[in-house]
Amino acid sequence: MYNNLNDGGLKMTHIESFCKALKIAWVKRVLDEQNDGHWKKLFYANTKQIGVVYIFLCNFVGSDLNCSGINGFWKDILFAWSHYRYYNPVKFKDIMNQSLWNNSHIKIDGKTIMYKKWFDKGILFVKDIMKIDGSFKTFLELQEILQLNQGCYLEYFALLFCMKKEWKRILKIGDLEQEREEDGYMKFITFKKVTKPCYEKLVSTFCLNLLNTNQCEKWSYDLNVNLRDLIQWQNRFEIVYWVTLDTKIRVFQFKFIHRRLATNDYLYKIGIHNSPVCNFCKKEPQSLLHLFCTCSKIQQFWSDINAWLLRNNVYTQKFSYLDICFGFGEKTHHLINTIVFYAKYFIYKTKYEEKNLSFLRFTKELDFLQQVEYIIAFRKGKQNTHKQKWRPLI
């Protein structure tokens, strides 16, 4: 549902990601050198033990961070930031640029570490403790350069010990040719407004593309064709938004494509209905395809529509099952698509109300839809577009 329309979603707002994106906007304010608000002092005072703005270069999961002494507001922001920034580096250059401190990939006893003395001496990233040949600097070398005291000896070995074996292997190979992965931080500082791109990144983890689900295969199986080759899904997802302003038809087609309509065979399976049999023909089990395409009563209904469209010179051919299910991909077919989608909605409504299908009632409801669309078009000053669409029937 959070997906874009052309990816088969409803573009609904994912509230959790939206709130996180708003919190992340505070990171931008902290990093903005032009902003010298007094509130920044609170941030600096609160985050001293995790390196102040260095924290935004770190790769951590919120729950791994040592948050004692950090107030709830900044803790929330750091947690939101970790959802945006955290990733698993696998390339040489990315590992070299990993922070040594506040890094969820370098933990002791399940918590990230921060050696304040090392940090104050400027040892911040993996590359700061590496030699050119891909091995780690020895303690003596580090001691000499940074005048670390003898007490840092155990810290040095603990740090090397908790470094991932896989990282050590990649660092040894030292593949300089490999490009870095897209760095969330580097990208972030180029954003002028951060909320939208951050929201898009956060929400992407909750979005599931229809093509990666088995719905597409189920439709292919029902219709006995390979839909992946036959139709462009992105276009078929969008059609309903081009052709009508009516929300109930848009939502209906969304549910239809995602196979989220309750047919009798489904209601029977979950114990709500006494029988899986179709309430129109009263002969066969009512599957999704049966209800909208193969039922004898439904086929008669589609024939009536086709004959009516032929009489009005709107469309001369018989609808295929594919046309009925997913509409026509061309932008010139707005009226026919509206009729097909509304007819399906009408079938489902009639089934739900347990009435008989009436072609006359359908045309009356379609006329009402036309009037509703006219009022919307009138308010938007788009009467000409409306007339162009409905001309053959008014």
Ligand SMILES: [Zn+2]
């Ligand atoms: Zn039937």
